[in-house]
C-alpha cells in the first residue's frame with residue numbers, strides 16, 4: 001500500500017513480498033531505496049511470513065523497517081519470528097539483518113504511519129491473528145485475509161456486536177477478505193479459520209463495506225473456477241450494495257476520495 | 270540491527286472496582302461501558318459466548334465491569350429465567366436479583382462471590398452457596414468463577430459455572 005505522501009505499508013509477507021522488494025528498487029516513481037517500510041503481519045502462519053527473508057530492503061542498512069505483528073501468550077513477536085528467521089530454517093538470523101529493523105506488537109488502536117491511521121484487533125482464526133483497518137484521507141481499507149467470522153454462529157451473520165472483524169470492516173471502501181471456500185467446501189472445513197464466498201458477502205453487507213476483494217483463494221483453485229464462483233455469488237446477491245471482485249496478481253487498487261479504481265499494474269519503465 | 274519497540278506491559282491487573290459497584294445504590298453508568306465508538310465485542314468474548322451456547326454445562330458470562338452479557342440454556346434452568354427475558358443486566362441488578370447466601374441464610378459478602386474475585390483478582394475462585402432463582406426456588410449451587418484475561422494481559426471479563434447440587 002502506498003500513500004500519496006509516499007508512505008509504504010506492506011500487508012503480510014507472503015511470497016509476493018520478494019517481487020515487491022525488486023519492484024521498489026526498479027520503480028522510477030518511488031524514492032530508491034524507500035526510506036521506511038512498515039510490514040503489517042496479521043499472524044505468523046507460514047503463508048504470511050515465508051517471503052519475509054527475501055524482502056530486499058531488509059538487507060539495506062539505509063532502510064528503516066518496522067514489523068507489526070501479534071505476540072503469543074508467552075512468546076514475544078521477536079521470539080516467534082526468530083523461529084523462522086534463524087538457522088536451520090533460514091540462513092540469516094533476524095538480529096543480523098542489516099536494515100534498521102524495529103518490531104512492534106499488535107493489536108493496537110489508532111497508530112499513525114505517515115498519513116495512514118492503522119487499527120488492529122484480534123479476529124477469529126486459529127492462533128493469535130489480527131485484522132487491520134487502514135484509514136486514509138481518501139477512504140478506508142480493511143484487511144482480513146484469514147478470517148472465519150461465521151464459526152459457531154447459528155445464523156450468520158449475527159449482530160454486529162457479536163461478529164468477529166466487524167469493527168475492522170465497518171464502512172470500508174475496500175475490504176480485502178478471506179474467501180477460501182465454496183459453501184460445500186466450508187461444510188467440511190468448519191474451524192479451519194477461513195470463510196466461504198457467501199459468508200463474505202453476508203459479512204460485507206453487515207459491515208456496509210462498499211467493495212470486497214475476494215482473497216486467500218484455495219491453492220487448488222483455477223482462475224476460471226474463481227470467475228464461476230464470483231458470477232454465482234453476484235447472481236445470488238443481486239441488488240446488494242456491495243460489489244465484489246477477485247484478488248489477482250499484477251493489479252492495482254487506487255482509492256481516491258472514496259472512489260475505488262482497479263487497474264492492471266503499470267509495467268515497470 | 271534489531272530492536273523491540275514498546276514491549277507488552279507486564280501482566281498486572283488493574284482493579285475494576287467491581288466490589289464497590291455491588292453497593293445498593295446504582296452508580297451512574299459511565300460512557301466507557303457503552304459500546305459506542307467500538308460497537309463490537311472483543312473476539313475473546315464473542316468466542317466465549319459461542320462456546321457456552323453449545324455447552325450443556327450452565328455458564329454465565331460477564332464483561333470487565335461485571336455486567337451480564339449472556340448465560341446459556343443450561344444456566345437458564347438454574348436461574349429460573351430465560352436469557353431472552355432478562356437480556357443484558359448491570360452487575361448491581363443481577364447480583365441482587367439472585368440473593369446469594371450461605372447454607373444458613375447469611376448473605377454472602379460481595380467480595381467472596383467467585384465472579385467478583387475472578388474480575389478483581391484475575392484468578393479462578395470457588396464458592397458453595399444458595400440462591401433464590403427467579404422462579405422463586407431456593408437452589409443450592411456451586412460456583413466457579415474463571416477470569417477471562419487476554420494474551421497481552423487485557424481484562425476482558427469472566428465466566429462462571431453455576432453447578433446445581435441435586
Ligand SMILES: [Zn+2]
Nearest residue numbers: 043045146193
Ligand atoms: Zn492463517
Ligand SMILES: [Zn+2]
Nearest residue numbers: 045047048146
Ligand atoms: Zn493464510
